[in-house]
Amino acid sequence: MTMSRFACLLAACLGLGATAPASARSLDDILRAGELRVGVNPTLPPRALFNEKNEIDGFEPELAKAVAAKLGVKLTLVQVGSPDRIPFVVADKVDLVMGAMSRTSERAKVIDFTAPIHSENYGIVTTDAKPFTKLADLNSESVTLIQVRGTTAIPFIQKNLPKAKLVLLDNYNDRDRALAQGRGDASFDGIDAVAYRLKIFPAIKWKVIPAPEYGVTYSSFGVAKGNYALRDWLNIALYELHTAGTVEAIWEKWFLKPMDTKVPVTPYF
Template structure:
């Protein structure tokens, strides 16, 4: 009898310890009054620094909308493809909205929302004089890429390119201009935004058909069911209200088939 009592006491202690140590991020955010979000700061127009050095962009507006819904202030943490998930896992941020493609292996590490908020595919930016017309033209070519980007491997293994990895898009673009690589493989959404700049559109282009169209997933920490459910309903409202379409127009983007389709789906 004494043994049973001892075991029961241990189980009760463990249950109590678990309930104390398992935090509810949504409640914690409201309690501290600040939402901390990992965003891109080098991915115009989704997340970039303006002339005053402030991080602005389409995804920053989404993050601000989340903060307003929660009634808290917003803190932005600039992140790269190589560290954005780790920031979330380590508790450096509460939420990740950073141009992340939704991949099964990523769902094992972070809690990606069920509904995608955006979508993009992969393409290249290269000099017009390169005259690339197909992905096969990259065979034997040096191609700049971002560390951690999923399409690097396919660009090498399927199309025969040699990836020259960099930590950010700005480093990759600088390397492209310096001739360290013949093209830069990245999201077509970023490239389209970059080609809105006459300094790039004059000599550079996005010449290939876009492939690997992938939904973008925002994420919270694994196990955060309340926060996850809140973000799912928020994303659906973004689509239903046309908020994503409005932000595309605000930042000089043509309304994408994905955003138009989602808006129509939820009407």
């Protein structure tokens, strides 16, 4: 489904009408309410997770807390999944969304993006039992790829690895479990958090193969289309948080290592 068709169907399903999306809260509305609603996906540790107190924690909640503090409002975290990140923004259920929100030109037809928060590096996640060494090895009818619905890698796979069978699951916890149980051969997706995520399967000999040919993508805050005052403020806040070293410090705390690809911070948005 193209993103333009997705936008129309999304609007219809939400009862909004294709040309009349929900009115997003402006920066002034957020300040008056004294609350910033941020969507995060707790199935993406360490980006977000449920801690021992059953509270949402992780890189994204901690960064969202820093942003809310700059704005001088309280933070309300809203749980989202990969497939409903964009619908929550369009329906004004959140003011901004994270959840490893990669910027793409298709998504930018539906929502707006801020300057980058962090980079995303891609590769193959598989086990030592599999012979794969490069992306081209996945383009076979004998290969089953386990992927998460609504994620950036799927259009790439459909275009460049069309022979592979696709099994789509709702979240990364299910993806990881399916790979550990041998219900698929591999997954092509972001690999920044793989070491953290897969340590809960100590009996599995995992193999992670970087795919630099895919390129590097960047994750940003996603905001409602045309909500420029909020987007512009967030850009300034992110610039300050990057130059102060705050974003990198929070990243290293949760990912246990520096970003593989540094964000090229610039004062021009």
